[in-house]
Amino acid sequence: MHLLxxxxxxxxxxxxxxxFIHEYTKKTYLHRIDPALKIxxxxxxxxxxxxTFKLTKILVVLLSIYILAxxxxxxxxxxxxxxxxxxxxxxxxxxxxxxxxxxxxxxxIFPLRVLSSISALQLLILTTKFNEMLSALKRLKAPExxxxxVWLTYRYTVVMFRDLMNILLAREARRLxxxxxVEVFRKGGIALGLFFxxxxxxxxxxxxxxxxxxxxxxxxxxxxxxxxYLAFILGITIIWVIA
Amino acid sequence: xxxxxxxxxxxxxxxxxxxSISVVGFSLKKVSEKKESNAxxxxxxxxxxxxxxxxxxxxxxxxxxxVGGALAxxxxxxxxxxxxxxxxxxxxxxxxxxxxxxxxxxxxxxxxVVSVFVGWYIYKALERFSKNLGSFFAGWLSIxxxxxxxxxxxxxxxxxxxxxxxxxxxxxxxxGLLGIIEGIITAGxxxxxxxxxxxxxxxxxxxxxxxxxxxxxLSPLFAYLAEIVGYAExxxxxxxxxxxxxxxxxxxxxxxxxIPGMNSYLGTFLSGAVGVVIFLSxxxxxxxxxxx
Numbered sequence: 073m074h075l076l077x078x079x080x081x082x083x084x085x086x087x088x089x090x091x092f093i094h095e096y097t098k099k100t101y102l103h104r105i106d107p108a109l110k111i112x113x114x115x116x117x118x119x120x121x122x123x124t125f126k127l128t129k130i131l132v133v134l135l136s137i138y139i140l141a142x143x144x145x146x147x148x149x150x151x152x153x154x155x156x157x158x159x160x161x162x163x164x165x166x167x168x169x170x171x172x173x174x175x176x177x178x179x180x181i182f183p184l185r186v187l188s189s190i191s192a193l194q195l196l197i198l199t200t201k202f203n204e205m206l207s208a209l210k211r212l213k214a215p216e217x218x219x220x221x222v223w224l225t226y227r228y229t230v231v232m233f234r235d236l237m238n239i240l241l242a243r244e245a246r247r248l249x250x251x252x253x254v255e256v257f258r259k260g261g262i263a264l265g266l267f268f269x270x271x272x273x274x275x276x277x278x279x280x281x282x283x284x285x286x287x288x289x290x291x292x293x294x295x296x297x298x299x300x301y302l303a304f305i306l307g308i309t310i311i312w313v314i315a
Numbered sequence: 316x317x318x319x320x321x322x323x324x325x326x327x328x329x330x331x332x333x334x335s336i337s338v339v340g341f342s343l344k345k346v347s348e349k350k351e352s353n354a355x356x357x358x359x360x361x362x363x364x365x366x367x368x369x370x371x372x373x374x375x376x377x378x379x380x381x382v383g384g385a386l387a388x389x390x391x392x393x394x395x396x397x398x399x400x401x402x403x404x405x406x407x408x409x410x411x412x413x414x415x416x417x418x419x420x421x422x423x424x425x426x427x428v429v430s431v432f433v434g435w436y437i438y439k440a441l442e443r444f445s446k447n448l449g450s451f452f453a454g455w456l457s458i459x460x461x462x463x464x465x466x467x468x469x470x471x472x473x474x475x476x477x478x479x480x481x482x483x484x485x486x487x488x489x490x491g492l493l494g495i496i497e498g499i500i501t502a503g504x505x506x507x508x509x510x511x512x513x514x515x516x517x518x519x520x521x522x523x524x525x526x527x528x529x530x531x532x533l534s535p536l537f538a539y540l541a542e543i544v545g546y547a548e549x550x551x552x553x554x555x556x557x558x559x560x561x562x563x564x565x566x567x568x569x570x571x572x573x574i575p576g577m578n579s580y581l582g583t584f585l586s587g588a589v590g591v592v593i594f595l596s597x598x599x600x601x602x603x604x605x606x607x
Contacts (some may be wrong), residue, residue, distance in 0.1 A: 265507020
């Protein structure tokens with residue numbers, strides 16, 4: 073059980089690190105652009121990344137994402153740190169087939185496509201608060217029920233995670249002797265069962281609380297003129313077509 | 316199991332979006348009709364999200380984590396479970412960048428549709444024998460089938476150079492092994508929760524799905540019989556007779572109801588399954604198009 077706890081604690085610290093880091097505290101030009109426009113432009117950047125295998129085109133998109141990030145003052149190391157692992161993983165996956173078919177460029181271009189599209193998405197995440205994003209999706213006519221559920225998932229993840237940790241630590245505190253593997257699995261199963269049982273009960277309580285207090289993820293903000301941003305995305309698209 | 320952007324061809328990503336939207340839309344309608352608690356779905360989603368952080372060490376320096384599709388289906392029912400998993404995947408994509416924007420449709424299909432509905436139906440089919448057995452197989456097979464779908468989607472994409480056979484076999488094999496842990500956890504949690512809250516169980520008719528599943532499983536037999544009797548399309552026979560040349564430039568995703576590079580019977584089976592899913596989705600859309 074102690075191995076599981078240690079592993080969980082490691083994952084927990086990584087989880088909290090990721091969870092809070094996305095709420096990037098530095099305010100940049102991109103933060104003040106309408107999130108609905110940012111979602112649309114990010115989709116264009118991802119589309120430009122995945123529609124081609126031509127190296128120059130992919131590099132145009134990738135470089136422009138990092139130039140955009142640098143220009144508005146986003147920490148580029150952080151952007152790269154949050155994107156490289158997916159690309160590295162993609163490279164490990166495609167390397168064997170690339171060598172088998174003697175198409176060595178594929179092992180480089182395929183991960184670059186992934187890096188480019190992930191970087192575009194991470195740039196959106198780093199510059200948009202989650203409630204802003206949901207509010208924008210609501211304006212784009214996404215179903216309200218699903219947005220409300222997504223908002224609740226986001227809000228209660230930290231709470232539920234703390235509950236899970238408490239249950240696991242309580243189990244560990246009550247343990248008097250070293251357990252065998254079967255015992256560890258059995259107790260782990262009971263702990264997780266208890267966790268889901270508490271989740272069901274918490275869900276009922278929250279529903280009642282929401283009925284009495286009301287619920288909303290509305291976010292109102294004044295956004296600035298997006299023309300330079302739109303011109304930049306249009307410029308990249310034109311260069312991509314010409315390249 | 317999350318597919319990032321860049322792995323799928325755009326046409327496959329869009330097809331998966333269309334399929335997922337139709338099923339999630341139908342589930343939303345069902346959830347609204349039943350007036351299910353949004354708070355309950357949201358909190359269970361958060362709980363599944365948190366439990367996905369529990370990594371179980373695997374010999375060889377890697378680890379596997381719980382996915383929870385079958386568990387969501389069994390605890391909340393298939394429709395609310397589908398919404399819960401969709402919500403988890405949306406948060407993962409929009410906050411952590413885990414899974415891309417264009418591939419989110421495929422990720423929803425694999426983990427919120429296939430995993431939840433398959434898990435739920437397996438559980439319902441086996442619960443009369445044993446609830447523990449039912450939830451174990453639901454967890455195990457749902458994750459294996461989800462992984463197989465990932466293999467089919469990336470294998471059919473020209474951007475991904477591995478053949479559909481290799482991609483599907485690798486994904487199914489490894490997740491078939493790792494899925495045993497998913498099955499054990501699902502059985503443990505379901506047993507514990509239902510022993511304390513029996514009223515949480517959900518019921519749904521499964522006659523139609525059983526019939527469709529039976530027809531899909533029989534499809535390779537028809538392919539075999541057609542081969543024995545030397546069946547060909549009458550127009551093809553006529554074209555051969557008239558010495559006409561084949562000038563078709565686009566052969567479709569599944570030329571001749573097979574999957575390129577795959578055993579012809581398995582190809583017939585899988586292409587049939589994909590076709591049925593497309594038509595079922597269209598039928599659902601048609602049925603509810605005029606409702607609201």
